[in-house]
Amino acid sequence: MNTIQVLDKEFGPSITAAEILTQVRRVASEINRDYQGESPLFLVVLNGAFIFAADLMREISLPSEVSFVKLASYEGTSTTGTVREVIGLNTDITGRPVIIVEDIVESGITMAHMIDTLKKQNPKSIDICTLLLKPQKMEVKLDIRYVAMEIPNDFILGYGLDYNGLGRGLKDIYTLKG
Numbered sequence: 001m002n003t004i005q006v007l008d009k010e011f012g013p014s015i016t017a018a019e020i021l022t023q024v025r026r027v028a029s030e031i032n033r034d035y036q037g038e039s040p041l042f043l044v045v046l047n048g049a050f051i052f053a054a055d056l057m058r059e060i061s062l063p064s065e066v067s068f069v070k071l072a073s074y075e076g077t078s079t080t081g082t083v084r085e086v087i088g089l090n091t092d093i094t095g096r097p098v099i100i101v102e103d104i105v106e107s108g109i110t111m112a113h114m115i116d117t118l119k120k121q122n123p124k125s126i127d128i129c130t131l132l133l134k135p136q137k138m139e140v141k142l143d144i145r146y147v148a149m150e151i152p153n154d155f156i157l158g159y160g161l162d163y164n165g166l167g168r169g170l171k172d173i174y175t176l177k178g
Contacts (some may be wrong), residue, residue, distance in 0.1 A: 004174060006167050011157060011174035015149065020131075020159055020173065021055065023148035027129060028059030030146060031099065039063045040097040042129075043089065045114070046070040047168070048103035051160035052131040052148075056101060067091045071110055093123040099146075103160050104132040106153075108140040115142075131159070132173075 003012050031040075039062065044053040046068050057066060069089050098118060105111055111128055118126055129146035136153045157163045158170030167174070 003177070004170075006157065006163050009163060010177045011163075011167075012177045013172060014151075014154075014156060014175040015159075015173040017159070017171040020148070024052065024055045024131075025059050027146045027148050028056055031056075031129065032059075032061050034145075035062055035097065035099075038097050039065070040099050041091060041093060042066045042099050042101050043093075043118075044068050044101045045103070045110075048160045048162070049101050049131070051168070052103055053101045056129070065091070069114070071114065089118070089121075093118065093121045095122065095124050097125045098123045098127070100126065100128045102128065102130040104134070104156075105130045105142070105144060106134045106137045108138050108142045111142055111144075112140045132156070 003010060005011075042053065042057065042060075042064055044050065044066060047070065053066070057064075067089060100111065100114060100118075102111065105128070115126055115128075127145040128142065130144060131148045133144060133147045133150045134153050135150055155163075155176040156173050157167035157176075158173040160168050161173070162168045163176075
């Protein structure tokens, strides 16, 4: 892993693809164990979580479905503090276990908004599965059942995460330098 340039920013190596996959497999194993005998709906938050979700789903042995929702709260390298629902859920979740698949949880505002929205549809349960968690940045209390990795409060990209739309396809995760 080398330092890379994306637009006007320089990023240094942070988490390798091999490290990511090890943690994705661990989380998938926990979900397979905890949801044995059930058929959860994995609700993937686009755009960032699509790569994590693809790798996670390849490790899930449960009968399950996948659906997608797109929420936006970022501009450039900082959150806007407001959540705009772009594409809503079009699957009936009444009485079903739902696992929200997210790329990164920082303030928790997006997840809190999403959980409030989903609860109105009477699911059996709602759990959060995130690739990355920034515990120092949390502003709301959330019960996050599945966390692949905790990271410091740095801006990162790669493995689905972007900077102004670029860098999502990088296999490794990089941290903004300086």
